[in-house]
């Protein structure tokens with residue numbers, strides 16, 4: 059059975075789900091457009107929303123797009139449509155990162171889609187201290203299996219690995235902190251005044267670690283010396299790396315899909331998460347993130363997982379900006 063063309067309401071639901079994904083500095087570098095027969099959706103990058111000094115190769119941009127793509131897949135299943143995804147379908151257009159053919163009905167039961175869709179609006183970055191409580195091995199195993207399903211390795215780190223990654227993150231954070239141009243770029247994504255449709259509001263920023271052993275990203279410059287802005291973080295954070303075999307844009311998209319799938323499943327299991335990306339942003343510290351025992355691979359992202367308070371919401375661009383209806387522009391969505 060071939061499905062009908064997507065209705066304006068369905069297109070809006072898809073664009074809202076895609077747009078709820080995490081992105082570097084909440085830059086939301088995505089555009090959505092129905093295919094000419096409206097039985098599918100195109101996901102494109104929006105180069106105007108790049109973060110060029112922090113992310114010169116566009117790696118984080120593609121990870122963000124991958125996360126949006128995973129949400130699109132979930133929303134498609136929610137609409138009863140099976141997402142048949144083609145990465146970079148047009149060799150002449152590097153901005154067209156994925157085409158989702160949504161013309162066939164979704165598999166019933168679906169392996170993951172229906173359980174994870176409700177978590178799209180619940181998932182948030184939590185930059186708060188987490189509790190000193192271990193995550194059960196069974197839950198970590200589920201998260202690893204979810205990433206592997208996306209072709210990406212999630213490695214929860216043991217104590218040695220955590221200390222190595224924290225030290226590299228601290229080095230990278232210090233280096234970024236003294237790079238005036240990068241810090242100006244980062245600060246330009248802060249949104250101290252509401253309302254905004256992108257960037258990070260003050261309320262979503264967390265404290266710095268009182269003991270300075272969990273180097274959270276300082277969005278404002280040097281860590282505040284104000285004691286009220288620093289708190290004691292968990293003694294040994296549960297960190298996990300996401301690693302891909304190769305390091306091409308399609309791998310970054312896979313890493314983004316795995317990131318979102320893991321983050322949504324973690325949310326369903328009552329976990330909070332935040333990203334520690336600083337060490338991935340400098341070639342030498344990124345190289346050091348690799349676990350030599352794991353064999354070859356490229357670390358794409360470091361995730362901090364745990365139990366703790368939820369993060370504050372961050373704004374999103376309206377669908378009228380992210381959903382391009384082309385010739386159907388007069389249609390109300």
Ligand SMILES: Cc1cc2nc3c(=O)[nH]c(=O)nc-3n(C[C@H](O)[C@H](O)[C@H](O)COP(=O)(O)O)c2cc1C
Nearest residue numbers: 080081082083084118121182183275333334335372
């Ligand atoms: C590639 C990538 C890198 C990120 N790097 C960091 C980071 O270093 N520190 C941090 O606190 N959050 C980081 N984030 C989280 C974003 O800031 C966050 O997703 C965005 O502000 C939207 O907020 P939300 O996750 O609560 O929806 C990163 C997200 C992505 C996708």
